[in-house]
Amino acid sequence: MTSTEPLIRLESVSKDYRLGFWLNRRVHALRELTLDVRPGEVFGLLGPNGAGKSTTIKILMNLVRASSGKATLFGQPPSNRQMRRRLGFVPENPAPYEYLTGREFLSLAASLGEVPRHEIRARVDEVLAAVNMEKAGNLRIRRYSKGMIQRIAIGQALVHRPELLILDEPTSGLDPLGRKLVRDLILSERRRGTTILFSSHIISDVEAVCERVAVLVGGRLVRAGSVSELLTNQVPVAEVVVEGITAEVVQALPTPLHQVEALDGRLRVRVADDQVNQFIGAVIAKGGRVRQLQPERFSLEDMFLSALKEAGPRGTVGGEISE
Amino acid sequence: MNAFLATAWNGFREARRNRVTVVVGAFALVTLLLATLVTQVTVVTFRRVMVDTGLGLMSLILVFLSIFLSSGLLAREIERRTIFLVVTKPISRSMFLWARFAGNLLTLLVLQAVMTAIFVAEMSLFRFPLGPAVWAALGMLVVELFVVTTIGFFCSSFLGQTVSAVVTVGLYFAGHLSGDLYRFGQKAGGVASTVGRAIYFALPNLDRLNFRSLATYDVVPTLDVALKSAVSGLAYGVALLVVASLIFERRDFK
Numbered sequence: 001m002t003s004t005e006p007l008i009r010l011e012s013v014s015k016d017y018r019l020g021f022w023l024n025r026r027v028h029a030l031r032e033l034t035l036d037v038r039p040g041e042v043f044g045l046l047g048p049n050g051a052g053k054s055t056t057i058k059i060l061m062n063l064v065r066a067s068s069g070k071a072t073l074f075g076q077p078p079s080n081r082q083m084r085r086r087l088g089f090v091p092e093n094p095a096p097y098e099y100l101t102g103r104e105f106l107s108l109a110a111s112l113g114e115v116p117r118h119e120i121r122a123r124v125d126e127v128l129a130a131v132n133m134e135k136a137g138n139l140r141i142r143r144y145s146k147g148m149i150q151r152i153a154i155g156q157a158l159v160h161r162p163e164l165l166i167l168d169e170p171t172s173g174l175d176p177l178g179r180k181l182v183r184d185l186i187l188s189e190r191r192r193g194t195t196i197l198f199s200s201h202i203i204s205d206v207e208a209v210c211e212r213v214a215v216l217v218g219g220r221l222v223r224a225g226s227v228s229e230l231l232t233n234q235v236p237v238a239e240v241v242v243e244g245i246t247a248e249v250v251q252a253l254p255t256p257l258h259q260v261e262a263l264d265g266r267l268r269v270r271v272a273d274d275q276v277n278q279f280i281g282a283v284i285a286k287g288g289r290v291r292q293l294q295p296e297r298f299s300l301e302d303m304f305l306s307a308l309k310e311a312g313p314r315g316t317v318g319g320e321i322s323e
Numbered sequence: 324m325n326a327f328l329a330t331a332w333n334g335f336r337e338a339r340r341n342r343v344t345v346v347v348g349a350f351a352l353v354t355l356l357l358a359t360l361v362t363q364v365t366v367v368t369f370r371r372v373m374v375d376t377g378l379g380l381m382s383l384i385l386v387f388l389s390i391f392l393s394s395g396l397l398a399r400e401i402e403r404r405t406i407f408l409v410v411t412k413p414i415s416r417s418m419f420l421w422a423r424f425a426g427n428l429l430t431l432l433v434l435q436a437v438m439t440a441i442f443v444a445e446m447s448l449f450r451f452p453l454g455p456a457v458w459a460a461l462g463m464l465v466v467e468l469f470v471v472t473t474i475g476f477f478c479s480s481f482l483g484q485t486v487s488a489v490v491t492v493g494l495y496f497a498g499h500l501s502g503d504l505y506r507f508g509q510k511a512g513g514v515a516s517t518v519g520r521a522i523y524f525a526l527p528n529l530d531r532l533n534f535r536s537l538a539t540y541d542v543v544p545t546l547d548v549a550l551k552s553a554v555s556g557l558a559y560g561v562a563l564l565v566v567a568s569l570i571f572e573r574r575d576f577k
Contacts, residue, residue, distance in 0.1 A: 064576065091404060095404045114413055
């Protein structure tokens with residue numbers, strides 16, 4: 001395997017879950033998903049709850065089997081045991097053994113990750129420091145807060161120094177400080193050259209750390225590409241606030257409008273950037289006044305929302321169900 | 324091997340920290356009270372009653388503890404999702420299952436060893452040293468615990484916690500009755516004979532591992548009988564664990 005080949009490759013991967021007493025109903029959790037994650041990048045899987053993000057990650061981690069298609073990590077199938085030495089994983093809402101202390105749990109993870117016995121203590125100390133848990137290392141995990149559990153779970157994923165990190169909703173349910181700490185850990189791993197696949201429905205987190213993203217809705221891939229590419233592909237929009245004119249008159253103007261919203265005697269209108277001049281001219285000609293003009297910065301959130309809107313009813317939680 | 328030992332040791336540590344060791348205290352207390360009571364009511368049969376109740380109590384506590392520990396173990400790991408952090412490491416699911424089984428068995432063996440030490444001490448106190456018949460019964464209890472634990476792991480590999488516990492308890496009792504079912508089938512003849520034989524071979528024959536009544540009357544089983552019983556129990560348990568591994572390797576952890 002050369003260094004330019006994708007570390008993760010999904011080719012037309014689908015997953016159906018069978019439901020009901022007779023297992024005759026099917027939920028299509030994932031449909032024909034194809035994507036690559038290249039070495040050294042931070043890749044974000046974005047989508048609402050039930051979009052198929054966790055299913056994708058579970059297929060990669062060999063926790064569930066794909067119904068069809070092919071998934072590989074480092075060129076190997078997810079079931080390859082030796083390959084798993086090279087990756088670290090943090091599941092959604094991680095549940096470490098709560099009867100262990102943080103230090104004991106990391107030692108167990110190091111043993112399972114095939115860290116040589118004489119190195120385990122040093123590695124555990126190193127990881128406890130990295131996740132800022134030195135003081136709580138000797139406390140039982142059942143006494144930990146959610147943020148501390150998340151940090152110890154990230155610690156167990158790092159203790160064997162993986163080349164690839166797979167994180168399922170690592171910032172979900174954390175306070176702003178906890179989220180920042182997790183984001184900083186991801187960024188520090190990226191600086192070390194670790195490849196990271198990161199799923200979230202918190203768009204600001206994805207925007208802060210990811211180079212490329214894929215948006216899943218209802219088990220289908222609806223957008224994929226670099227963050228900058230996805231944002232520049234969008235038509236720039238400006239927000240114009242006008243008064244002295246009714247919404248009906250504005251909507252009757254020949255300029256195509258994105259949105260018209262009445263606001264305290266004024267109208268807030270979103271219009272394509274290249275149509276702004278024509279729109280302002282038309283408003284003045286109809287006796288209206290322009291109070292404010294502001295170009296809108298298109299965010300990943302806008303792109304996400306427009307992808308959801310395009311998906312329509314397919315964007316339902318938990319994938320499509322068929323008999 | 325390091326990963327196997329670490330997982331097995333973790334299983335033992337889990338049981339210890341969840342304070343299953345209190346059963347030893349309960350055993351010591353009950354046998355002590357019983358000895359006090361028995362000395363008041365009997366002189367001639369004291370040894371027999373003490374061996375009978377001591378072995379019976381030890382078997383009852385350990386068998387139900389083994390059902391409690393094993394029948395929900397894998398299901399609990401899946402439901403609580405603790406398994407996600409383990410089987411995604413470079414260990415196979417089968418290895419995880421066998422290592423957890425080893426940890427469970429280690430817990431039971433340690434508890435049985437401590438209970439046996441208490442029992443020996445108590446019997447020595449009344450100047451009744453334990454003979455080979457009692458040691459044979461204690462040895463066969465180890466095999467019985469092995470088989471019951473494998474049944475628990477087998478059920479837990481594909482059933483939820485509660486159902487697994489109920490089925491394991493059911494199989495335990497059925498295992499003690501399988502010999503009777505076989506004999507009943509043979510007497511009835513026809514289809515009942517075939518069904519009886521099928522059930523007999525499908526279920527573990529736990530009655531064959533029960534040497535406690537022999538120990539009560541100080542009857543030493545022949546080596547041939549003891550070996551055959553132990554080998555059949557161990558073979559049944561290993562076969563069940565292999566099937567459990569195959570199921571566990573293939574199932575989805577949603």
